[in-house]
Amino acid sequence: MKKILVPTDFSTQAENALKVATQLARKYNSEIYLLHMLEIPLHEVDALRSYNHLPEAIYFMKLAHKKFEALKTKDYLKDLTIHETVEFQEIFKGVFHLCKKHDIDLIIMGSNGVSGLKEMLIGSNTEKVVRTSKTPVLVIKNEHTVFKVNDFVFASDFKDESKATYKKATAFANILKAKMHLLMVNTPNKFITSEKSEHRMTSFVDAFDFKNYTINIYNDINIEKGIMNFSQSINADLIGMSTHGRQGISHFFNGSISEDLVNHAKRPVITFKI
Template sequence: MKKILVPTDFSECAKASEKYAEFLAKKTGAELLYLHIIHTPVDWSKLTKDQEHLFPEIMESIAKAKESLKSRIKAAESMGITAAKLLIFNNTNEKIHRYAEDENIDLVVMGSHGQYGFRDHIIGTNTYSMLRRSKMPVVVVKKEIENPKLETLVFATNFQSEMGSSFAKIEQLAEELKVKLHILYVNTPNNFKGTYDIINQGRSFLKEYSNYNYDIHIVDSLSVERGIIQFLEHGEYDGIAAITEGKSDFAQYFSPSITENLISMSNKPIISLKASGK
């Protein structure tokens, strides 16, 4: 992992994601890039210096943003982290995932209000967009973690062959983050299977798609997200890895709404990765 992006609007919500991004950058040795977007009424890049003075409020916002970014870089560097800033002037509706792709980002860390309600307002427009569109993994942090730790991740899977390539990406990400994966199958009423059927299917899946041996954990629950939360409550786990997007019953583990519900229901960091080929 070479580059981590943390978009920030300098709010308390963003502060939590900044701190976690700093922790991950130090853990992996990756460069940390702070991104701040200032929405302007016109294309700022085309203005002359004289024309810029026609928008004193925007100029003040730019000056404050530069100072805030500068202080964050200084703090990161004091922790031994290589850091840089990206200040964008944007008068369009272009989303953050475009900038992440342009900068060859490996991982994006974002904040969330993390409460039940209308997704676009509660999770946050930019975070909501990144979960559904980002080609790179997105870590969603709901609250500031005083002493962050990332040694274990819970990953729920249905052991279908369609998940094979996505599982390989999760396993690779776990290697880069230096964490241990705990494989979980949530047995729901709509897709109920016998314990030994699940174990045999899981062993065949892992034999074909995994580079390591894993224990298979099974939880019976009314829904996938509820099963994951119940499993988290009975063990020492540091985060959740989730695949988003899918179709038919395959969407049981791939639906963006599952990831969004997990963000609402858990205070653990959520690492979201788009399904392969989506």
């Protein structure tokens, strides 16, 4: 985990994400890439030609850099390698571009569910970032004076298509020295017997060397409530899941379920793309 991307609008929620990023950066000797997006309603902004004709673009660019300079004076950023970028794009496009350009290992975004980076995390922007990003996305909901993950819930349907993301999740758990609590939520609409569920999960994890886990089958009225209720029952530090397109566990991030989970979960949430 050498490169961490933190999109920021300079809000308290974004700073909460940055503070987590700094803790990880110090622990793992990582560089931090700060990204601020200026979503000016223009058809196209050309860095070489258009600025001379767009005084508003110049103004907002200078304002962003001024805010970056003020931010970088904070004590918690001292002695860290910080890169700043300001781009004129939609947030999900800017994140995708920067991840590809710098080979980012982890994206950390802040949200309180109602303000701050809401526009980055809810609706089409979130779905596009999560669905298209090959980079894990960690959503931080609150300030963490000490970001420590002891118990990591990984929710999945534990089908073969999720094995690639499970491998990424176990690698992340190893980095954090966290215990994984593998979770399959059983709902009335998609009921699977406990015996079949346990057999599927056991067969799934047998293909990996990772051993620091528990297997859990939880019954609830829907998947997102099951994830949140189980996570609360064990006082989990982090919730993780895999996502892609519209298959498997990815339906967590389609429509209201994704918004409800990101908005209502009190714990950090991390996603891994299949």
